[in-house]
Structure formats: C-alpha cells, structure tokens
Amino acid sequence: MKTTVLTFANNKGGSGKSTTCSNVAYALATLSKTKNKKVLMIDGDMQMNLSLSFFGEDEVLGFNESEDNLYHALERGKDIEKCIRHTEFEGLDLIPSSMLMSNIEEVLYKNGGDRRVLEKLLKGLIKDSVYDYILIDAPPTLGLWVRNILQASNGVVIPVEASPWGLFGLANMIGYVEDSAKENKGLKVAGIVITKVDVRKNYFHQTEELLKSTGDIPVFKTHIRVDSSIEWAQDNSKPVGAYRKSSRSAGEFKDLAKEIDKIDF
Secondary structure, eight states: OOEEEEEESSSTTTTTTHHHHHHHHHHEEEEEEEEOEEEEEESSTTHHHHHTSSSSHHHHHHHHHHHHHHHHHHHHHOOOGGGOOEEETTTTTEOOOOOOGGGGGHHHHHHHTTTTTTHHHHHHHHHHHHHEEEEEEOOOOOOHHHHHHHHHHHHHEEEEEEETTTTTTTTHHHHHHHHHTTTSTTEEEEEEEEEEEEEESSSHHHHHHHHHHHOSSOOSSSOOOOOHHHHHHHHHHSSSHHHHHTHHHHHHHHHHHHHHHHHHO
C-alpha cells in the first residue's frame, strides 16, 4: 500500500478548503464497501475548522490546550504519531491543530527555517504505509509553513470559489506550487475544484470557462454546489455524507473523491 499525501490549499480565504478536505476525507474512507481506505487528516490551520468538522467545540478546545497537537509536534520536531485522534468513523483519523499555529512561522525560522520539518515527521507513517491517504488542510497563506506542507505532499487540490473574486490570487498559488516542485520533484497540482456553485448565476460558468481555457491546470469534472446540508452537517461536527447521505453535496463529494482516487501520483 502506498501512502498519498494530498494538500488542500488556496492563499485566498473563503474558498472552501476545510469543507472540501473534510468531506473528501470521509468520502475516500467510505468509497469501497469491501475494503475501506484509511485516511489521516492534518489540520494545518490555526482556525481549527478541520478539527471542528469532526469534533465538538469542547473537545477541540481540549486539543488546543493539549501538548499533543500539530503545533507542539512541529515545535518538538518529533512524536507526531502521539497527536493522532480517532474520529467516530472507521479508518478516519485526525491530527488536530492549535491556535498557537499563528506563531508557527516564527517557530520554524527559529529552528533554522527547515522546509522539510513536516516531511520528516510523517516519514514513519508513510514508510510503514499506515494510511492510504494523508490529507492536509493548509492555511490561506504562502509562507514557510505552507512550503513545509508542499514539500511533504504528492499533490495539491485547489478549491476555487465561484464568485467575482474567486480567482483572485490563483496565479500566485499555482506559481508557489510550481516553485515548490523544483525541490519536491514529485509534487503536482492534482486539480482545481470549483466550490460554492450556484448554477443560476453566471459566476460559475465564467469561472469554469476561464479555468478550462488555460489548459495548463486540470479542473475536476465535479463541482460543489451551495447546499444547506453542508452547513447543518458542520453545525453537528459531521461530514455531510454521514449527516445526510442522500443530499446532493454528499454525492458531489463522493464523485470528487472518486476522481482523486483515480489520479496516479
């Protein structure tokens, strides 16, 4: 079994990164009825939205105050396995973030500016093929921490909001990935997924046409439409596929997971 490390990233906030990461993780873990995939999620953002997607506020605040979260593993430079929390769903685990991640750039620079801290921490999990997938929710920045994430990754999924400003800064994001790929030769853009789609508005069609016209970056066939079920699921700290399996968005995230699972990284 090969472990694929996949990052969900966009330097523009509000693109639906955490939502897409959490729901794709659940969909990947439940794709097969015969042999479910094992998926580890890593919450790389100080906002802790990925953690809140699977655990209640009190539990997430407990993770924040614990010594066993992503921030402290990076600070120590070891023991990331101790930070793994099991969700209520079989084969789906999480390494929670911390509000202290707001200081992670300073910590990384103090430790010599190493761009491969995360890669070194994940080495054991990857070598032992503990998981089929490791999915990382990156913060909406382009600094040393995101460079660490990209150096540890095989591919990047870029969620783009279907809105007038949805494409703003996308060129910077893609350029940053391409620059990171000079060091990490195996890194590639898995694809762009268009999120928060309202098919009644022209924004979606304009966004889709513009992205496809470039021809350089793959665009997933599946797009994620606006659906109140997603918000209700988040309010209940569950992926939408578990909260409302019959919802439109649950089907869309499953289709997106199938597309991702077919990519040869």
